[in-house]
Amino acid sequence: MSINRRYTPNFAPGEACLLGMDFSYVIPPGVGIASGTLHFFNNLAVPIPADADFVVGNVTVLGRVLYCPVGGGSEGKDYQVLWTATDTDGGIWPRTALMLCAPTS
Numbered sequence: 001m002s003i004n005r006r007y008t009p010n011f012a013p014g015e016a017c018l019l020g021m022d023f024s025y026v027i028p029p030g031v032g033i034a035s036g037t038l039h040f041f042n043n044l045a046v047p048i049p050a051d052a053d054f055v056v057g058n059v060t061v062l063g064r065v066l067y068c069p070v071g072g073g074s075e076g077k078d079y080q081v082l083w084t085a086t087d088t089d090g091g092i093w094p095r096t097a098l099m100l101c102a103p104t105s
Helices: none
Strands: 017-024 031-040 054-056 060-062 065-072 077-087 092-101
Touching: 017 077, 017 092, 031 054, 031 060, 031 065
Parallel strands: none
Antiparallel strands: 017 065, 031 077, 054 065, 060 065, 077 092
């Protein structure tokens, strides 16, 4: 993912791959990640849930990063990708990235 929190390259419709989000820049040192979730929304002025557009696997914690296998998507849609990490102290850390679903070159 680039510095602007948009996944690059675009996510091709029907593609299946592993997505991730690094939480090391927000969760304090010495605190780990206990669990995480992943949800999709259409990127609109009023976001609409779009979880049905994707097949989402189990979220895995590896160090201070959340990973999840994802497949699906609808061509031409821009999605908000909402990751939520729960740390080992009980803190909740929601972070949103953007992902365009379009054919890649």
